[in-house]
Amino acid sequence: MLTRDAPAVADGLPQSSVLVALYDDQPDTTVLLTRRAPHLRLHAGEVAFPGGKCDPEDVDHWDTALREAEEEVALVRDTLEPLGYLSPLVTRTGIQVTPCVARVHTRARLQANPDELDILFEAPLAFFADAAELSFQRLHYGGRERRVPEYHWQQHRIWGITAAILVRLVNLACDAGLDIDDYWQGREPAPATPQH
DSSP, X not given: OOBSSOOOOOTTOOEEEEXXXXXXXXXXXXXXXXXXXXXXXXXXXXXXXXXXXXXXXXXXXXXHHHHHHHHHHOOOGGGEEEXXXXXXXXXXXXXXXXXXXXXXXXXXXXXXXTTTEEEEEEEEHHHHHOGGGOEEEEEEETTEEXXXXXXXXXXXXXXXXXXXXXXXXXXXXXXXXXXXXXXXXXXXXXXXXXOO
């Protein structure tokens, strides 16, 4: 669900925000994505939304997402129309991520910050709504096997929490009805009891 209410903050979890920027000035609505620079210590080369850690001086999650988007891709705040929040997700490393969804109402030239990003690109929202394009990889961590969502758009592998946000977005915006295991709430389900 998309809401304008500030999301609840999980006690004790570091906070971060991402900007889910939508362009609807063409026949197909597109979403802005980035690829993290290969020299970064964490998540190098992975596809992500513009965003990052909440700083103490940030007013709210929107402030974080917009500040990071300005720093990473030179996306100017005045070109955006905030639409609302998707519900927060929690990474496997225990960081709560709040997706801030906005429409880009004025298209401007963007530039990837080479200190943080390799490239930036747009992909059509309809692609992510197509169940045939969604696949899963099985990963083991925390003593459990997880089915982690994954897309392949052109040469880009989009997976993990970025793919999970996209699934939530297209389920809401496109009524896609995609089904994924929701590991992103910050609490693990109880282990299954063996049947005898």
